[in-house]
Amino acid sequence: MFYHDRELQYKVRVDKPNPAFARMLQQAIGGIEGEIRVCLQYMFQAWGQRGPAKYRNMLLETGTEEMAHIEMLATAVALNLEGAPMSMQDEFAKDKMVGAILGGMDPRHIISSGQAALATDANGVPFNGSWIVGSGNLVADMYANVAAESTGRVLATRLWEMTDDPGMKDFLSFLIARDTMHQNQWMAVIEENGGLGAMPIPNSFPQSEEVQGFNYAFVSTFLGQDGTPAGRWTSGPSIDGKGEFHVEKAMPLGGIPVLATPDPRGHAQTEQMTPLGSIIGTVSDKVKGTLSGSGSHGE
Amino acid sequence: MFYHDRELQYKVRVDKPNPAFARMLQQAIGGIEGEIRVCLQYMFQAWGQRGPAKYRNMLLETGTEEMAHIEMLATAVALNLEGAPMSMQDEFAKDKMVGAILGGMDPRHIISSGQAALATDANGVPFNGSWIVGSGNLVADMYANVAAESTGRVLATRLWEMTDDPGMKDFLSFLIARDTMHQNQWMAVIEENGGLGAMPIPNSFPQSEEVQGFNYAFVSTFLGQDGTPAGRWTSGPSIDGKGEFHVEKAMPLGGIPVLATPDPRGHAQTEQMTPLGSIIGTVSDKVKGTLSGSGSHGE
Amino acid sequence: MFYHDRELQYKVRVDKPNPAFARMLQQAIGGIEGEIRVCLQYMFQAWGQRGPAKYRNMLLETGTEEMAHIEMLATAVALNLEGAPMSMQDEFAKDKMVGAILGGMDPRHIISSGQAALATDANGVPFNGSWIVGSGNLVADMYANVAAESTGRVLATRLWEMTDDPGMKDFLSFLIARDTMHQNQWMAVIEENGGLGAMPIPNSFPQSEEVQGFNYAFVSTFLGQDGTPAGRWTSGPSIDGKGEFHVEKAMPLGGIPVLATPDPRGHAQTEQMTPLGSIIGTVSDKVKGTLSGSGSHGE
């Protein structure tokens, strides 16, 4: 279970409030690269962890830290909204700056939340629980975590570039540092579980059951003469050390699929329920005339 | 299965990048009138097609073309984002124009995608798979396709009006032309399947099972004296040629619905579980006093 | 504005309550083919109608009728839920039938709503406002309405097949009849506005601005030898009477798109920011070794 104190994990200072920047910070709260996602993702992975308890314990720790990150970001949003325009009264006529701020900010920061953060992204799109990845496979989950922390750190560096507010820059530098750690942390779990040799994930499925010849083949769907570009993935040993990369030209091996005629109780059009054999010959015969066809009341 | 080359179906040129226009183009990518929708819609209709194979084959062709349309639009977005502001540093103080651009653009085009298109609409709302209509009834699906291409072409003409960039105007003129064809194409399938006589859709349900008297009646819910306006739908032969339009004043034929009292295990309030007969008399009796009622600790 | 009485538009009788059928009826309430959608769609089209007032007036009438359809369906759901299992206590051991019902029903019909309808589809997915199409173009909207009523009628006929409850069958026969009318009604508006000649939609955009040669061409993306199947859309006059159908083999006219290198403040990887000219030669040189590369702490 969980506890708290009233202080923030790191200083959140806003020297010059900027409602348009408040909107951008929302992406780090409620966006797919944001902190609600990683907080709940690590928590759900912990709560569903089967196998070595050390991973459950560690995931709980970082999930708990991420809750403190949401808290700091929500505070940063609230502080950036202080002094935000509460009226459009004269803005377009008198002061273009207010217009620009109103354009760049999220109006719901005023009209819905009263100068506070929302559980949404930078466009006001609500946080979505489908983003919480917890597959029950530890290494798959760790890669999902690395991906989340990577896009999260990319986001944070862009927010850092966006602002020249010293308080905000300092705060974002803290988040960026934590993302560095968390990327390393999840990779460390992968290393403990076999590193690249843990691939293909899951490693508990016998590769002898795979359709052979396709598990290390780059399938090229490109029609051009010059072919697919050479890359680390086109020849040489595979990254997991279990195969040899090669290139295969895409070729259909599956034939043309044939579905049964519709069940009459599914109420396709009558024309769709013709026996398959007679189709090509009959369709054009059946068409009596133009679109207004037999239904035209004017005929 | 599918193949590709590296060139675009049509030239995508941006003479003067405009991040606010990039945002608007997103509607044609990830909006309900957009190209991801029609691409997947035609594909799913093809893959689920039962009956004449020619429709499966043709739907595959146009679904494949639509993938190329998404590609062009995504390219157009990326090109319009070149030179977009990466910092708000001085914009509100020094340069209103940057503020206006920041207001009009999608901030996620910078902070989430790094100057690239997203799978969202013009407001950053993600593409939603519920829009993919494939009912298994060919004519119903064709009308859904006509509707998609009609709102899609309306959108494209409005985007054409929005911009004065010659490259963008030319590119949109290509999409508008394709929408013209696709509207005609889906109507052509309808014509092949009976035209207006294919109605009512599905035509495989026996109309004798319909509640008679209501299948060609305009039900007027309007209370005013002057009545419902006369229109093509108020008298004369129906469009499908199978009935005669007439007007019926809305009248309740269904009586007042009566639901059983709640199951006690569903834990409605105790007051809701009174035997039905005794309600009118008892409710007011039961109310002992004011809202703070028996729960008021101050009594 | 709106008024009501307490009776239903048509009789809703359930002879043998079936919670699994209640779940299926939800598709007609909160699904994309359902009545909340058409109710709000016609309302929003009415409220935004510009031009001839008769269409606003008529749309209001049918939008209002659809509200009565939601009411009947919600009642049908509530009646089908009477007697639904409130406990799983012994079902898997003693009575497989209860298990089957529990499997087939929506558990939220008990645990969330207490035996009442929800604003969701047959899988519990909530109604979504994005489905409300109102483009401001009357004919585009009418095709959207025809599509909605067509998939709606297909749904209703399938529900009719699913049940053998006489009350439910009768009720669905009423809805099916109304869908027949509404399909005809929206087509009647199209007829009043030029019929097939209203195409391409919008008809207010000058077709001379379209990229010529593509507005009546079927673009074939099929690679096979036997070519695209002949259909009404491959030759002959177009449906709108304004062009001639023909087939064009898909061919890329747009060249290979080239995007600028990333803005450094967008924090792509350093490797992505190489000048374009030097890429092919340098990438492979740069790769010093294996994936663990320079970061491997073990070296």
Next chain:
Amino acid sequence: MFYHDRELQYKVRVDKPNPAFARMLQQAIGGIEGEIRVCLQYMFQAWGQRGPAKYRNMLLETGTEEMAHIEMLATAVALNLEGAPMSMQDEFAKDKMVGAILGGMDPRHIISSGQAALATDANGVPFNGSWIVGSGNLVADMYANVAAESTGRVLATRLWEMTDDPGMKDFLSFLIARDTMHQNQWMAVIEENGGLGAMPIPNSFPQSEEVQGFNYAFVSTFLGQDGTPAGRWTSGPSIDGKGEFHVEKAMPLGGIPVLATPDPRGHAQTEQMTPLGSIIGTVSDKVKGTLSGSGSHGE
């Protein structure tokens, strides 16, 4: 910021695992009545709290407790999934019970999460951040909290009825007790802030600015002869003590709205852009014929 230990707030014991009950428990995790919602709702209210700090402090405490509730529920789901069927191999033929369980459970509990909880509701619909209500008005938020805890407790009592597993019943009895407290707790804040006299919410808007005559009137939209039922809301002093309830028959005071004709650049159909005065006379004249009208290629 936040801390944790590794133990649960209360004992979570599952005597007889039941995957169908696991699915139902999901409603209490990721549903609108569930614990992710209240956890984040109290947190966001705390983080955005302006004014007396005691409410921020207290909201943090209960938000933190709710995280422990999600943890217990996620554990309960995981335990109920132990022994769940991992294969459909023979179930329909040999063992109806397995089929019933498969029908009643969430298949994603196996195929997506590997026997662990998801951030979704009982139908697999993801948690949605739009549910997090934090308006910036303390009393409005408290009513939202009371509503959440009320529907939450109703849900928990229904889950209690659904199961006869002693461990689960005991665990749910704990949640039910906590919901009792939390309902009382939020009402206590309302009492501290004026109780019923805090209404109408917000109390900081001058009621003299309201359109008088409508702020304490029950507007009756019912058309029947017997009129609206008498209730506490039809006469007598209003609950907030600031007005007198009375009944008003619904009457339109707003006239018929008239919208301007469409802007030509919005590409409505040409027919919609007729000057308003000439509409009634001209529409029918314009209609040349039937739906296939001028577009019919057969002419």
Next chain:
Amino acid sequence: MFYHDRELQYKVRVDKPNPAFARMLQQAIGGIEGEIRVCLQYMFQAWGQRGPAKYRNMLLETGTEEMAHIEMLATAVALNLEGAPMSMQDEFAKDKMVGAILGGMDPRHIISSGQAALATDANGVPFNGSWIVGSGNLVADMYANVAAESTGRVLATRLWEMTDDPGMKDFLSFLIARDTMHQNQWMAVIEENGGLGAMPIPNSFPQSEEVQGFNYAFVSTFLGQDGTPAGRWTSGPSIDGKGEFHVEKAMPLGGIPVLATPDPRGHAQTEQMTPLGSIIGTVSDKVKGTLSGSGSHGE
């Protein structure tokens, strides 16, 4: 069933159209605090009402009124969009004001709807049916209704502050008045059903089944020395009059949860399937080396 006339419930006048204000009004249409939500919420509560019919009847009346509120707001949006910019042609160069308007408005108001309202919120996020609360417990539903009308009135007062258009201010004053009534109305139903004594909701669950000691305890998760702040909820009689508030320090009573090892067919990593007893000793032994481990092709 339902009826209508063509006039609005109250006058909707826009003196100076403002597309940015049109966007804000959308929150009151399709937002979680908006009118589609309350309209459908009261309707679904009415249609599912079991027990005293007077509540069904009354809910129908107010649900019907709310439909008229959506109508007025949709009209207000349409009027505010008249004269909105249809082209970005010169805005950034010539006229910053147009840029500011384009930034502040919803582009879909032009490109998707052609100057009409959408079924979305102020950020273009679609209305979502999950917001429709109808629990089957009358008092729980009334608190949900009070919460909706409270956040709705807060929203309306903020919109009133945002604009200085006399027509819009007058119209919003009408909505604000109606929200006052509706808050009082739902509280009046609560009073009729026992007032505060109706708590804890549901009142039909025997409180003796609650885990005693926790139903009136404020659980403090705060770690600081100064303890939780005193409040109405920390001591004294509970609001429902059925218990005595007290404070309990948060303490884990549930022990550490232990999940079974993963089912092999769920394909966790092999490393996760170690027998529980041997974990601590074996994990580190197993780790042979670095991340690139056995998979390194360079070995």
Next chain:
Amino acid sequence: MFYHDRELQYKVRVDKPNPAFARMLQQAIGGIEGEIRVCLQYMFQAWGQRGPAKYRNMLLETGTEEMAHIEMLATAVALNLEGAPMSMQDEFAKDKMVGAILGGMDPRHIISSGQAALATDANGVPFNGSWIVGSGNLVADMYANVAAESTGRVLATRLWEMTDDPGMKDFLSFLIARDTMHQNQWMAVIEENGGLGAMPIPNSFPQSEEVQGFNYAFVSTFLGQDGTPAGRWTSGPSIDGKGEFHVEKAMPLGGIPVLATPDPRGHAQTEQMTPLGSIIGTVSDKVKGTLSGSGSHGE
């Protein structure tokens, strides 16, 4: 642009149709681990690729292949639905097996699509565009791709376990093989771009700007005596080779956040707008009595 033929990439054979398995296959089509997601993800990454063209070219190839995977899965769903029950007529009475199938299948596979695949997951939740990750940072995107292919392969192996249909097992073995390749392929791109040394991602942000001391620290939020478990992430060189792991006890460095009092035009409750200094003393004084307070009409 794109092309196609009519054959499948690999054989899709269903020996014994199973509608419940059709539902499970939907997760691999429209779920977050599914093929629509990877198809569009690779496409959007290609279309937005800046820097070395070889990655754009390669991403296009695999994105195109994934479209063929959706095609095969949609075909597999359609084939599994042949013979599905179209009526519930007698199932609960006569044949429990049909009931079990109806419980386990997606009813929309009959009533919405007429025995065809949908763009949804196994619970009918629509595909969501927010899942398409394309950050503009090549390595971040590759980790997102590895994560997608890892959870995708875990899903495919579980589906393989679920069925004993030889055709389906063979088909899934093909998909599993392709996922093996794709995991290796994305890792190969990472290796080309520096392998583990590419971390922290983005590598273009100067680490000197990070808050030092936190970028390689495991922050322990655990309160227990025994401390955090030792792991690869608690000591030793970091995975990226640029720091040294160490453990830091969580400690608040940020002080207690203080927000300004609410802007009066945001219409918080009057009680919230008290000057900050006077709060502690005054709140309790202000509370005059009970909840029914000044609003009680009964006084």
